[in-house]
Amino acid sequence: MKKIFLSIFMAAAVLTSCDMDTAPKGVLTDQDGITNYIDCEAARNGVYAGMRSFGTGGYIYFTDLQMDMFIGTETNGNRNGELARGEVYSNNQDIEAVWSGVYSRIGNINYFITQAEALLESGTLENASRVANVKGFIAEAKFARAMYYLYLFDHFCQAYTADKATTPALGLPLVDKYQPTPDRKSYPPRSTMAKTFEFIEEDLTEAYDGLVEWEQAGHNVAAANSAYVSSYTVEALWARAALLKRDFDTAIEKAQNVIDAGIWTLTPYAQYAALWTSDQGTELIFRPFFPNLVNTEQGAISSTGDAWLNSNGKESDYIPSYMNCLTMYDRTTVAVGGQNRYKDVRYGTFFTQWNLKYQGSASPALVFTKYPGNAIFNSGRQEYKNMPKLFRLSELYLIVAEASYENNDEGTANTYLADLRTQRILGYDSSEEYSGTELRDEIRLERTRELIGEGFRMSDLRRWGLGFQRNPSYPISPTLSRLFRRPEATLQYAPNYYRFVWPIPQAEMDVNPQLKGQQNPGY
Numbered sequence: 001m002k003k004i005f006l007s008i009f010m011a012a013a014v015l016t017s018c019d020m021d022t023a024p025k026g027v028l029t030d031q032d033g034i035t036n037y038i039d040c041e042a043a044r045n046g047v048y049a050g051m052r053s054f055g056t057g058g059y060i061y062f063t064d065l066q067m068d069m070f071i072g073t074e075t076n077g078n079r080n081g082e083l084a085r086g087e088v089y090s091n092n093q094d095i096e097a098v099w100s101g102v103y104s105r106i107g108n109i110n111y112f113i114t115q116a117e118a119l120l121e122s123g124t125l126e127n128a129s130r131v132a133n134v135k136g137f138i139a140e141a142k143f144a145r146a147m148y149y150l151y152l153f154d155h156f157c158q159a160y161t162a163d164k165a166t167t168p169a170l171g172l173p174l175v176d177k178y179q180p181t182p183d184r185k186s187y188p189p190r191s192t193m194a195k196t197f198e199f200i201e202e203d204l205t206e207a208y209d210g211l212v213e214w215e216q217a218g219h220n221v222a223a224a225n226s227a228y229v230s231s232y233t234v235e236a237l238w239a240r241a242a243l244l245k246r247d248f249d250t251a252i253e254k255a256q257n258v259i260d261a262g263i264w265t266l267t268p269y270a271q272y273a274a275l276w277t278s279d280q281g282t283e284l285i286f287r288p289f290f291p292n293l294v295n296t297e298q299g300a301i302s303s304t305g306d307a308w309l310n311s312n313g314k315e316s317d318y319i320p321s322y323m324n325c326l327t328m329y330d331r332t333t334v335a336v337g338g339q340n341r342y343k344d345v346r347y348g349t350f351f352t353q354w355n356l357k358y359q360g361s362a363s364p365a366l367v368f369t370k371y372p373g374n375a376i377f378n379s380g381r382q383e384y385k386n387m388p389k390l391f392r393l394s395e396l397y398l399i400v401a402e403a404s405y406e407n408n409d410e411g412t413a414n415t416y417l418a419d420l421r422t423q424r425i426l427g428y429d430s431s432e433e434y435s436g437t438e439l440r441d442e443i444r445l446e447r448t449r450e451l452i453g454e455g456f457r458m459s460d461l462r463r464w465g466l467g468f469q470r471n472p473s474y475p476i477s478p479t480l481s482r483l484f485r486r487p488e489a490t491l492q493y494a495p496n497y498y499r500f501v502w503p504i505p506q507a508e509m510d511v512n513p514q515l516k517g518q519q520n521p522g523y
Contacts, residue, residue, distance in 0.1 A: 070321065073318065076315075079307075139214065142203040160244055187513070187514050211231040239399050265282045267282050269345045286389075301388065302385075314354070328445060401413045424450070498523070503520050
C-alpha cells in the first residue's frame with residue numbers, strides 16, 4: 001500500500017484496503033480536465049463526495065477506539081485490534097490509509113482549484129452568475145482543504161504550543177499545487193507548526209471572504225441542516241482550529257459568530273434521539289450534500305456504527321467502559337409523557353442494553369448506539385450507516401466554554417456550559433456555577449459526554465496534557481468482564497505519552513527523502 005501522495009489523483013476519493021472510501025460513479029479524472037461550467041459543477045460534486053466519506057468510518061472512530069472509553073471483546077475478531085491495544089506503529093495500515101486518504105483529497109482539491117481558476121481566467125463562462133458560482137466553488141474547496149490539513153495536524157503532530165511553533169519539522173508537508181511528479185527530490189519536508197497554521201488560516205480567510213461574497217449575491221445561504229458549506233461553516237472550523245492553536249480569543253469570536261447568527265439552535269431534549277437515528281436536528285451546521293440518498297450515494301459513505309456493533313445484533317466489538325464512560329452520565333430516571341426517561345438524554349440515546357452471546361451464554365451489557373443507522377442507508381440489512389455530521393452547534397458551545405475558562409472569563413464559561421446542559425439534562429439547575437479547576441473539569445466532562453465517539457478524545461487528552469487508564473470493572477453485569485480482551489482492558493497512557501500522536505507512515509517516509517529525520521518522537 002505504498003502511495004506517493006503527490007502523484008495520486010482521483011476526482012473524489014482514493015480506494016484503500018480498509019474500505020474507508022468509495023469513489024462515486026461518473027467522476028472526472030485529471031485526463032478529462034475541467035473545460036466548461038458543467039465539468040466544474042461535476043468536479044464540485046466530487047469535492048462534496050470526499051467530504052461525505054471523510055465524515056464517516058475510521059476517520060471518526062479510530063482514535064476513540066485507541067483511547068479510554070471503550071474496551072474490546074473476545075468476539076471482535078481483532079477488528080481494529082492494533083489501535084485498540086494502543087499498539088501504534090509507523091507501518092499500521094489503518095493509519096497509512098488515513099494519511100493517504102486525506103492527502104489524496106488534498107490532491108483532488110488542488111487539482112480542482114487550479115482547473116477552476118483557469119476556467120475563470122479563460123473568459124469562456126457564459127454569464128456573470130456562472131462566474132460567481134465558480135468563485136463560490138473555489139471558496140468551498142479552500143474550506144475543505146483547510147479542514148483536511150487541520151485533521152492531519154490533529155492526528156500526526158504534537159499539541160500546538162507557542163514555544164514549539166517555529167521548531168523545524170513539527171508541522172505537516174504542505175502542498176497547494178497539483179503537480180504530480182516521480183521526482184522525489186521535489187517532495188516537501190515537514191513544515192513548522194506555525195507555517196502549517198498559517199497555511200490553514202490563509203485558506204480559511206479566502207474561503208470565508210469568497211463565501212460571504214457569494215452569499216451576499218443570494219447563493220448558498222446557510223440554513224439548518226445545511227448541506228452546503230457556508231461562511232458560518234468556515235467560522236465553525238476556524239473556531240476548532242483556534243482552540244487547537246490555543247488562540248482563545250479567536251476561538252470565542254468565531255464560535256460566537258455562528259451561535260449568535262440564530263440560524264441553528266441546540267437540539268432540545270425531546271428531539272435529540274432523532275439527531276442520531278434520522279440525522280435531523282436544529283444544530284446541524286454542516287451535513288454534506290447527498291445528490292441521491294436512495295440510489296447512487298448509499299455506497300459513498302462508510303459505516304461508523306459497525307466499529308462497535310455487529311450486524312447480527314448479538315455481538316459488540318467494543319463495549320463502553322462502565323467506570324470510564326457510563327458513570328459520566330446522570331442515569332436517574334424521571335417520568336416524561338407517561339414513560340420513564342433518563343435525565344441525561346445522551347445516556348438513553350447513546351447506550352442500549354443487549355444480551356451479548358459468548359461461549360453458549362449471554363451477558364447483559366450496554367452497547368454504544370450513537371450511530372444506529374439511518375433507515376435510508378440500511379434497507380434490507382443493518383449496516384449502522386449514518387449521514388456525516390461534520391459540525392454541530394454543541395461543539396461550538398463547548399469551545400466557547402473552554403476558551404473562556406482559559407481566558408479567565410468564568411462567567412461566560414459557566415453560561416455556555418449551563419446552556420448546553422439545560423438542553424441535555426432534564427431539570428438541570430442552570431443557576432449552578434463553578435470556579436477554578438472545578439469549572440475546568442466540568443467543561444472537560446461535558447465535552448467528553450457530548451462528543452464521545454466523534455473522534456475528539458485523543459485530541460482532547462493531548463491538548464489537556466492528561467493520560468488515562470481503562471477500567472474493566474462492570475458491576476452491573478459481573479460476568480461481562482470475561483468478554484473483555486486482555487491486556488487491552490487495562491491499557492494506560494501516561495500524560496504526554498508519544499502515542500497520543502500518530503507516526504508519519506513508514507511508506508511515506510520511504511518515498512519522500514525530505515522526511516528523513518522528521519519522524520515523530522518515539523517511532
